[in-house]
Amino acid sequence: MSQTHAHKAETSLTLDSRLSSLALVAPWLDALASEHAFPADLRFAIDLCLEEALSNVIRHGYRDQPNHAIALSFTSDGKSSLSFVIEDNAPHFTPAEQEAPQPIHASIDTLQPGGQGIRLMRKFAGALAWQQLPNGNRLTITFPAATPILD
């Protein structure tokens, strides 16, 4: 880095399993976006995928019970891609079981407003990888870096 930074952006963040804790993600992401010069569209896609993934962990993994930890971390290979890893201690999650086939919506009246989260993540992330840990789950969300990270 040519500039002098008093603080480098933190690459990890621990959240409590309540939806209100998601408010901590935006400032954390702001610092990373600033340091790594994320283009606006990439920033939007990351924001979207993290909100969907973290709210799924809180609502479905931990069933809205607070006081469980969720570990969020960021890694970048400096060039072509960047990844966000979410680890929880919730019961094992298998996305195929959760993912009912999306019907073709013939009418707005039959559209189920819920259940769009994973669909949106698949659209906006480069890749999603779920892994079962001995006592939880790890989701790795990878994005192609749309522009080279300057430095």
Add this chain to the structure above:
Amino acid sequence: MKIAVEELDGGITKVVLDGRLDIEGAAAVDLRMNVVAGSSKLLLLDMQQVSFLGSMGLRSIVVPAQAVRRRGGKVVLFAPIQMVEEVFKASGIDALIPIHHNLGSALAALQ
């Protein structure tokens, strides 16, 4: 997240949403959206100032839109930014609630 409601000519209700329609933003507008949906038959949702839209935000739009439609009304989305429009498209909602970028055509679609 801010929400402003304006009555236009022709019985059209314009709802201007402003801010991030994330989980927190969705919670902030849900009640007002549902009240508007309960009384309006022609609803124009002005999305110009919405900088973020997630699945809970989609729900805040779809549920009131369904209520308006059930009473024989119409709903259009006006001028979302490109990434917000991508969220509507990814969820298939654009096929059910039309998106217009021209105000004249948005208003005409409600006639």
